[in-house]
Amino acid sequence: MITLSAGDLSLAAVLVLLVALLSLQLHLGLERRLLIAAGRSVLQLMLLGLVLKTLFATQALWLILLLALIMLAVAGWEVMARQQRPYRGFWGYGIGALSMFISSFSITVLALTLIIRVEPWYQPQYLIPLLGMLLGNTMNGIAIALDQLTRQAVASRAQIEAQLLLGAHWDQAIAGLRRESLRAGLIPIINAMSTAGIVSLPGMMTGQILAGGPPLEAAKYQIMILLLISAGTGFGSIAAVWIGSRRLFDDRERLRLDRLRSPRI
Amino acid sequence: MASLRLQGVRVLQLAPIELEIAAGSLVMLSGASGAGKSLLLRALADLDPHSGEVYLGTEPRSRMPASSWRRRVALLPAESSWWAETVGDHFPQNCHELTPWFERLGWSLTVLQWAVARLSTGERQRLALLRALALQPEALLLDEPTAHLDAANGSQVEALIADYRQRHQTAVLWVSHDAKQRHRLGDQSFCISQGQLIPEFIHR
Structure with a gap:
């Protein structure tokens, strides 16, 4: 495997700088x-390494x-940051973090114990990249x-309430x-999934091949990851x-858009 | 066959409202725009959080699931909203017994196959009334049900509501900006002014 030096990476960084210059030129x-994003990714990835x-x-x-847990916490924050109208209070953060905890954590543990069968299951070389x-x-x-x-709930408020007014339950509306x-x-x-391997070569497989891994093994890992x-x-x-x-409805089945924050500007 | 009774209902800046609408009677409501008429109707249908209790006959609203309350105490908003493709998608499955109603307002049942998009504002408003009546509500909260209608269609709608009210002995609360209409139809009339519900003298 060919190792990369700081000089090699700065060559790639120069290309990004060029795009930044162009952006300046084109307003x-x-x-x-x-x-900032490029700097963050360099810093975060080096730190992770x-x-x-x-x-x-x-x-x-x-x-x-x-x-x-730190990874989960940051992901939960990121989900909230990407909402135009996040939920007020704990829920703004909680819904995303909880759903990711349910899905990502359980599936990672499942994969480690039943599919890859790592001993012990929490071996970081497998756990951290998979979870990531x-x-x-x-x-x-x-x-x-x-x-x-x-x-959509904000945009279709009248339609949702019209259904409630005709006796619909919140989950029907x-x-x-x-x-x-x-x-x-x-x-x-x-x-x-549909374009994997034809149009796009997924990042993980690319990395494994560049690092000198056998292509077929890389493909199998990529299939597992995609699934x-x-x-x-x-x-x-x-x-x-x-x-x-x-959470959009209360116990009297009212549509409670006041539980969302006002839109970001 | 049930009265509608408001007990200490508080909406926005309005003083707590005590009001009883007897079974089969019609109470008119007016007031400057922004006075809180529509908000009061929304509150009675339990669409916005507020304090106070409402009774249908002897049954308190708080003892009833919100969806059954709204089915029994129907609110017809000033602007009707439609969420599906055709008119029929918004009506209960079997509405053959509604044929006479459709005919009274000038349609046959084929109107159920129409696309909502081709309806005029007035047609939407009249169909929204039928949509609400199809569920056989025991009390009616009407927010300017004839506002977008011409005189002929307006009196057809008035007559239909009067028939329904008499046949089912329904309590009706009706918001109207039209003083003549209030005097013509109301058993009682109130005006919201400076946060108070003020009785309006009815002369015919």
């Missing part, structure tokens, strides 16, 4: 955000779980599905929106949309 107003290095050496369960892949992808699905649900938001959340992973991600996104989005839609 896209993206250069600041682009550079260092953390994993120590973690692999110690194999301490509590340290591994701590890292996993799952969290990152379910996070997208959940964020899209929740955002769709709350936006929101059923259509639930379906639409779940579809929106699941379409990206369905598309990713796990789609299951995780499915379970996670369903959980989030179910909890979220319940």
Whole structure:
């Protein structure tokens, strides 16, 4: 495997700098955000590399779980940040974090114990990358599905209330929106699975091949990851949309849009 | 066959409201826009959080699931909303017994196959009334049910509501901006002014 030096990476960074310059030239107003995001990814990934290095050496369960919880906490925050109208109070954070906990954590443990059969199951070399892949992808699905649900609920308030006024239960009145938001959340992973290997070479497989792994093994791992991600996104989005839609109504089955924050500007 | 009784109902800046609408009687409500008429009707249908209790006959609202309450005490909003493709999607499965009602308002049952998108505002308003009556509510909360209608259609709707009210002895609370209509139809009339419910003298 060919190792990369700091100089090699800075060559790639120069390309991003060029895009930032172009953005400045074309008045896209993206250069600041682009550079900050690029800087963040460099810092975060180097940090993760260092953390994993120590973690692999110690194999301490509590340290591994701590890292996993931090990853979950950040993912929960990210889901909230991507909502135009997040729920007020604890729920704004809680719905996303809880749904990701239900889906990503359980599926990671399932994969480690039943599919890959790692001994012990919490070996960080397997647990952390797997959890990371799952969290990152379910996070997208959940964020899209929740955002769709709350936006549509605001837009279709009159239609939802018209159904309530004719004696519909809350879950009948929101059923259509639930379906639409779940579809929106699941379409990206369905598309990713359909084009995997033809149009796009998934990131994980690419990494494994570049690092010198045998292509067929890389493909098998990629298949497993894609299947796990789609299951995780499915379970996670369903959980989030179910909890979220319940939270839109109170115990008298009133549509409570005041439980959402005012839109971000 | 039930009265509608409001006990200490509080909406926004309005003083707590005590009001009894006897079974089969019609109470008119008026007031400047923004006075809280529509909000009061929404509160009575339990669509917004508020304090106070409402009784249908002797049954308190708080003892009833919200969905059954709304089915029995129907609110017809000023603007009707439609959530599905065709008119029929918004009606109960078997509405053959409603044929005479459709005919009274100038349609046959084929109107159920129409697309909602091709309805005019007035048609929507009249169909929304039929949609609500189809569930056989025991009390009616009407928010300007004839506002978008011409004189002929308006009196057809008035007559239909009068028939329904007499046949089922329904308590009706009707918001109307039209003073003539209030005097023509109301058993009682109230005006919301400076946060109070003020009785309006009815002369015919």
